[in-house]
Structure formats: structure tokens, C-alpha cells
Amino acid sequence: NDRIYLQVNITRHGNSEHMFLVRDITRLHHLEQMRKDFVANLSHELRTPLTVITGYLETLLENSGEQPGIWQRALQQMDQQAGRMQHLISDLLLLAKLETTSHPSANNPVAVDQLLKSIKSDALALSAEKQHRISLEADSHIQLRGSESELRSAFSNLVFNAVKYTPEGGDIQIRWWGNEQGAFLCVQDSGIGIDRRHLPRLTERFYRVDSSRASTTGGTGLGLAIVKHVLLRHMGRLDIDSVPGKGSAFTCHFQAAQVVRAGGWGLEAGR
Numbered sequence: 001n002d003r004i005y006l007q008v009n010i011t012r013h014g015n016s017e018h019m020f021l022v023r024d025i026t027r028l029h030h031l032e033q034m035r036k037d038f039v040a041n042l043s044h045e046l047r048t049p050l051t052v053i054t055g056y057l058e059t060l061l062e063n064s065g066e067q068p069g070i071w072q073r074a075l076q077q078m079d080q081q082a083g084r085m086q087h088l089i090s091d092l093l094l095l096a097k098l099e100t101t102s103h104p105s106a107n108n109p110v111a112v113d114q115l116l117k118s119i120k121s122d123a124l125a126l127s128a129e130k131q132h133r134i135s136l137e138a139d140s141h142i143q144l145r146g147s148e149s150e151l152r153s154a155f156s157n158l159v160f161n162a163v164k165y166t167p168e169g170g171d172i173q174i175r176w177w178g179n180e181q182g183a184f185l186c187v188q189d190s191g192i193g194i195d196r197r198h199l200p201r202l203t204e205r206f207y208r209v210d211s212s213r214a215s216t217t218g219g220t221g222l223g224l225a226i227v228k229h230v231l232l233r234h235m236g237r238l239d240i241d242s243v244p245g246k247g248s249a250f251t252c253h254f255q256a257a258q259v260v261r262a263g264g265w266g267l268e269a270g271r
């Protein structure tokens with residue numbers, strides 16, 4: 001991937017003179033490649049659930065009414081795959097919206113502790129079968145300026161990923177705190193972890209460590225791309241720390257300028 005792409009234009013001046021114009025189009029080439037990959041990935045992601053749905057529809061049409069068992073199974077599958085497509089389309093629309101502007105859609109102080117409380121209860125419902133222990137420690141004095149709905153999308157993606165990629169009985173810790181350097185959200189799990197070499201590409205659209213597992217975990221492959229964009233718009237960045245087989249920690253770091261300390265600066269606000 002260290003290749004350089006050059007575009008050469010040769011113009012002739014008179015009989016013996018030629019002008020060479022050499023342009024470095026490496027970046028343009030990479031962008032074009034990323035665009036092609038994106039379209040290919042997207043087509044694949046949309047086609048897979050549709051193939052399952054149409055396959056079951058055909059089965060139903062051929063066996064109209066005779067075997068109730070087939071109907072039950074087919075309807076369940078179609079419902080699940082239609083849900084997957086819906087999820088994918090809403091993530092795509094959100095990403096497209098996030099890419100059109102560089103500022104959050106609102107600039108209100110968001111009570112992150114309350115937001116995390118509600119995300120935690122959604123996560124508990126999602127992880128009921130796996131019996132995770134989910135803990136939340138959040139400083140209620142530290143608020144973040146921005147869009148609550150965008151922050152909800154980003155933070156719930158991190159917490160739901162922790163649920164998806166942590167086996168039964170595992171631990172998930174959610175921590176929110178602030179200091180002179182800014183504010184921090186850390187979502188830590190005792191899950192499957194991620195090999196180092198994948199870390200730099202993890203926030204790319206549709207990048208997955210194990211694509212064969214994607215259909216069972218039910219993700220869209222767009223979650224961390226959404227997280228990255230929402231953080232960028234809120235002057236934040238994402239750090240990922242992970243040990244395969246031990247677990248991962250996703251830490252969002254927001255600059256001090258984006259942080260509001262409720263009750264004034266005199267208040268002692270936790271950690």
C-alpha cells in the first residue's frame with residue numbers, strides 16, 4: 001500500500017518541445033478505492049437479508065398452508081432479516097447526516113449521567129440472557145455541550161458492543177468523569193478482545209474483525225464509524241485498548257471547552 005500513483009500529461013509545443021505535467025493522485029486513488037469498497041460492502045450487506053427473505057417467501061408460496069411449522073420458521077426469519085435491514089438503513093442515514101456538517105445538531109448541556117443510566121437499562125434488557133454484570137459510575141456534575149441524540153447513538157453503540165462481544169457472565173463497566181483536561185467516558189468489558197493489528201481500522205465503515213460472526217451478533221458494521229463521527233463533532237477522540245481473550249476498553253476523551261461543570265467550578269466533582 002506504499003505505492004504512489006502519478007498522472008502524467010504530455011503536451012507538445014512546436015516540433016521539438018514537450019511539456020510534462022506530473023500530478024500525484026495517490027490520495028485521489030485511495031479515496032476512489034474507499035468509495036468502491038463502500039459501495040461493494042453496502043450492496044453485500046443489503047443483499048444478504050433480502051436473499052433470505054425472498055428465499056423464505058418462495059418456500060411459503062410453494063407450501064401454502066400445508067405445514068404450519070414452515071410458516072412459523074419462515075416468518076420469524078423474515079422478521080429478523082427485515083429488522084436487520086431496517087437497522088442498517090437507519091445507521092446509513094445517520095452516518096450520511098453526520099457527514100454533511102461538522103458541528104453537532106444541537107449545543108445544549110447534556111446530562112451524560114442520566115443518558116448513561118438509560119443506556120444501561122437498555123443494555124441490561126439486551127444482555128438478560130447472558131447475565132452480564134453491568135456497573136455504572138457517573139459524575140452528575142459533569143455535563144457535555146452538544147446533541148443528546150447524537151451522543152446517545154455513540155454511547156449506546158459502545159455499550160451494546162460490549163454486550164455483544166462479551167460472553168455469558170462477563171463484566172461491563174461504564175465510567176464517566178471529568179478533570180482539568182476534559183471529560184472521559186470509558187466502556188470496559190471482559191469480552192473476547194481485539195488483536196492489535198485490527199485497531200487502526202476498527203472505525204472504518206463495515207470493518208469487522210470476524211465477518212463470519214457478523215450475522216449472529218446482528219451488528220451493521222457501522223457502529224464505530226458513527227461513534228468516530230459523533231466524537232469528532234463534539235471535539236472528542238476515541239482511544240481503544242484491548243487484549244485478545246481478556247477484554248477491551250473504549251475511552252472517549254472530550255476537550256475541556258466542551259465540558260460544563262454543573263453548579264459552578266467551586267463544586268468538588270468526584271474524580
Ligand code: ADP
Pocket residue numbers: 157161162165189191192193194202207208209210214218219220221222223224225248
Ligand atoms: P458491528 O456492527 O459489527 O459490531 P462496529 O463498527 O460497532 O460494527 O464494530 C466493528 C468491529 O469491531 C466489530 O465487528 C467487532 O469485530 C469489533 N468490536 C467492536 N467492539 C468490540 C468489543 N467491545 N469487543 C470486541 N470486539 C469489538
